[in-house]
Amino acid sequence: MSFYEFFAGGGMARAGLGPKWECLFANDFDKKKGATYARNWGDRDIVVDDIRNIDPLELPETANLVWGSFPCQDLSLAGGGAGLKGDRSGTFWPFIEILDELARNGRAPKVIAVENVVGTLTSHKGKDFVAICDALHGLGYGFGAIVVDASLFVPQSRPRLFVIGVRQDLVARGTVSEPQTPWHTPAIKRAYETLPQVLKDSWLWWSMPTPGARKQDFRDLIEENPKSVKWHTARETRDLLSMMSDVNLAKVETAKLAGVRMVGGVYKRTRFHHGIKVQRAEVRFDNIAGCLRTPAGGSSRQLILVVEGGSIRSRLISSRETARLMGLPDSYKLPDGYNEAYHLTGDGVAVPVVRHLAKHIFEPIITHATAKEKAIEV
Numbered sequence: 001m002s003f004y005e006f007f008a009g010g011g012m013a014r015a016g017l018g019p020k021w022e023c024l025f026a027n028d029f030d031k032k033k034g035a036t037y038a039r040n041w042g043d044r045d046i047v048v049d050d051i052r053n054i055d056p057l058e059l060p061e062t063a064n065l066v067w068g069s070f071p072c073q074d075l076s077l078a079g080g081g082a083g084l085k086g087d088r089s090g091t092f093w094p095f096i097e098i099l100d101e102l103a104r105n106g107r108a109p110k111v112i113a114v115e116n117v118v119g120t121l122t123s124h125k126g127k128d129f130v131a132i133c134d135a136l137h138g139l140g141y142g143f144g145a146i147v148v149d150a151s152l153f154v155p156q157s158r159p160r161l162f163v164i165g166v167r168q169d170l171v172a173r174g175t176v177s178e179p180q181t182p183w184h185t186p187a188i189k190r191a192y193e194t195l196p197q198v199l200k201d202s203w204l205w206w207s208m209p210t211p212g213a214r215k216q217d218f219r220d221l222i223e224e225n226p227k228s229v230k231w232h233t234a235r236e237t238r239d240l241l242s243m244m245s246d247v248n249l250a251k252v253e254t255a256k257l258a259g260v261r262m263v264g265g266v267y268k269r270t271r272f273h274h275g276i277k278v279q280r281a282e283v284r285f286d287n288i289a290g291c292l293r294t295p296a297g298g299s300s301r302q303l304i305l306v307v308e309g310g311s312i313r314s315r316l317i318s319s320r321e322t323a324r325l326m327g328l329p330d331s332y333k334l335p336d337g338y339n340e341a342y343h344l345t346g347d348g349v350a351v352p353v354v355r356h357l358a359k360h361i362f363e364p365i366i367t368h369a370t371a372k373e374k375a376i377e378v
Helices: 013-017 030-039 090-106 125-137 186-193 234-242 246-256 319-325 338-346 351-376
Strands: 001-004 022-028 046-050 065-069 109-118 141-150 159-167 262-273 276-284 303-308 311-316
Touching: 001 013, 001 141, 001 234, 013 303, 013 351, 022 030, 030 338, 065 090, 090 109, 090 125, 125 141, 125 159, 125 311, 141 186, 141 351, 159 351, 234 262, 246 262, 246 303, 319 338
Parallel strands: 001 022, 001 065, 022 046, 065 109
Antiparallel strands: 109 159, 141 159, 262 276, 262 303, 303 311
């Protein structure tokens, strides 16, 4: 089980794949993320450079899997809408060029997996998703898409799109004949319908078992004495509560009556009130955190509200808590700076989601194909 990891960040895909997988090469353009990658995995595999500068012919050996969590900023619903033509999300194309060059040299991976936000399905009225499918088809792969919400595994609302391709000369194990809940959302089914027939002919409905009930709630991950942040003063907590609408204050009052410790995730958002823009604090007490987002100003950093009877405390979510929400173990070494750590985790892929994909899709395909190759050699 060998892989290349592009747009590697702190190596969360590597963490999800697990110890049976061998990383042959990893790349990210961000020096700080590259330093964290090296801190956790060693500096032998990571190359910190623009993907456009990577020479495919210098990549070691032949990887069974190529993973690419390419940048989401231009595809996000909150982004500028540049899509695959944008400077950041447009790095998908150099990624495809590398794969094309590998194929030309007889080194095409058995499986390709790309990950991004679900807004990819509708970016540029669906044209960007069609372009991604067309690129995989052009490389000689059958492909399909699934949406996995990390909340199935960790207490964080984090739906993400995974487009997975398998080389057309291999058996695509782990597929079904029609869409399957919860992996094939209405948005995926609509996106499939927009594909030209030639791409529909190469489409695969990937199948995985639905995981069992999640074992942890948001409150189980909270640090009592975090090192990266401080608890708010009573006045700061009152100020936060004063920013809440009646609906959100009612949630807090209900939490007081729960009889157990309740932890809510809070985001500050700009809303219109009587035609005027006001900043509101919005809280959720459904046992999961809101989706971690990379910080771009104070409003995008998630806060927590801890309610125990009549006691209410608040603070920024800690960097270790964000790592736990991504499924990273406490042994994972985070950057020392809070913003740097939040950026790393907010940009990452949830570790147990990758493990589920590996166990039920990647590994069966690669194991079957490798066994067949060995049988032919004998």
